[in-house]
Amino acid sequence: MSLGPDEARTVYRGRLIDVTVERWGTREREIVEHPGAVAIVAVDLDGFVTLVRQLREPARRRLVELPAGTAEPGEEPLETARRELREECGLTGGAWRELAAFWTTPGFCRERMHLFAAEGVERGDPDPAEDEALELVRWPLDDVGPHLDEVEDAKTLAGLLLYLHTRA
């Protein structure tokens, strides 16, 4: 069954996000519109997963996260993921599969995220966008447990744990 609102109006237009108010029957819902995103559990031949640490202004601190990025118009999720992993981390190649697709915050935001695993990636030089000051972090996957306490990001917890779960 296809579900949709009776009415929708845009109440804010921003650079990355818009805000829509939708009427569903007698209820109004305020929804953050987002183009969608990807995140990658990238494991190299040494069994290390690569993460990125960067300033996240909404959190007002530096967070360690899976490599991730926002979909460009017309781009397939797998293309976005390969591009982001190459630009942010300098990682290429590898065997890719989709681990999951999920909403990040389905109560108020339309961001859908595709989560990929890339196994056997090769290390090279990153080519980050100019406004990205990224520090690369490598954790051994077989001993990632103690590092989970450092993770304060939902997709990174979900991604690392789902990867370990599907591998087990």
Next chain:
Amino acid sequence: MSLGPDEARTVYRGRLIDVTVERWGTREREIVEHPGAVAIVAVDLDGFVTLVRQLREPARRRLVELPAGTAEPGEEPLETARRELREECGLTGGAWRELAAFWTTPGFCRERMHLFAAEGVERGDPDPAEDEALELVRWPLDDVGPHLDEVEDAKTLAGLLLYLHTRA
């Protein structure tokens, strides 16, 4: 080190969320302001975890998720969590601990979520808010793996897997 923007201005005021534009040095960031939230992995004495299935307008479909809710002003996260679990699921009591705290989408939104485990909860009658049409779902925790394919929500994947990981 305390980090903060050089300037901030509110560009949208909504019902649940606002949008702020912050200037950090030469960079501008568009940030969705959110009061914060909680989610609960609630396990009863029979070893079942309770989830809720409901229409999520941003996803335009019904999703199965951990019980969750938004912080009320002045409320501590644990209070919010106990209240939401009682109202949504009719579950009370149990031994509580915080599993993690994380940002749901730290790239563009200030929503911080506290994730709790509540073990040994007792079943009673829910008292949902009027606009909530919730279906309760119970999964056996020892056999939750096959159900993970049904989950399309980041906090639910992170919460179930983190609970299993910390229990293991």
